[in-house]
Amino acid sequence: MRVTDLLRILALIFVLITSWIFIYGYFSFSKRTIGLPPWLAGSDSKKIRVVKNKCGLRKPCADNYFAFKICSGAANVVGPSICFEDHMIMSPVKNNVGRGLNIALVNGTTGMVLKQDYFDMYAGDVELLVKFLKGIPDGILVLVASYDDPGTKMNDEIRALFSALGSSNANQLGFRDSWVFLGAKDIKNKSPFEQFLKNNPDTNKYEGWPEMLELEGCVPQKIL
Incomplete structure (x- = not known):
């Protein structure tokens, strides 16, 4: 047998073996069950539940407590916001805030x-x-909330x-200070819900204004 004939036979055997491996692998793969990761799986997988606290608080409030979050304005650019029990009462998006004190x-x-309402404390x-x-x-x-x-x-x-x-801070509130506060008409002591930041060129975050303040918490429901 000539060398060329032997090479042809070996080549044919190689092609046949390669083809058989390919066909076997294809049909074996088609019979496999492909498992999806949990986040792509269907209704049988465990669902991830995201819990959102009222007003976006870091911790939920107990029963008989109201959730609130108050944010002062940022300089004279971004308006303040007041949220109570997951209801946004005042915000720039609602277009019901203004310069001065938002109450x-x-x-x-x-x-x-x-x-x-809001009250202009500069020219009002x-x-x-x-x-x-x-x-x-x-x-x-x-x-x-101040703005x-x-x-x-x-x-x-x-x-x-x-x-x-x-x-506790109303007595020192001045030009361009930042202030957020929650109080009550018939409160017996000073409110624990208050933040105040003085307008100081040495410490101001913004040019001419201190940084925005954020106050959140749970206020007890008044039981009659």
Whole structure:
């Protein structure tokens, strides 16, 4: 047998063996069950449940407590927001916030939002704020967020009214300070829900303004 004939036979055997391996592998693969990872599997797999706390709080509130989150404005660019029991009362998206003091009134027993408004403390009429604060009845929660400038037109009467609501920092609130606060009309002591940051060129986060403040927590429901 010539060498060329032998090479042809060996080549043919190689092709046959290779073809057999390919065909066997193909049909074996087609019979396999392909397992999907859990996140792509169907209804039989365990579902991942994401729990969202009211107002995006880090921890849920206990029974008979209301969840809230108050954010001050960022300089004069981003407006403040006030959330209560997962209801966004005031925010830039709702287009109901403004320069100065943004205030929401909530029934401390039912959690119902009664009123919200903002008061320009730079060029506005502060008597409107005085009237608003004096008209707050007992049992009402008061949520406050500053924006841009909350203190230029602040006077002693307004400071006293906020102090009566439980504020510890209203007496020093001034030009472009940051302030967030939750108090009540018939509070007996100072409120534990308050943050304050002085406008200071040496420590300001923004040019001309201190950083934005965020206050969140659980306030006890007033039981009648």
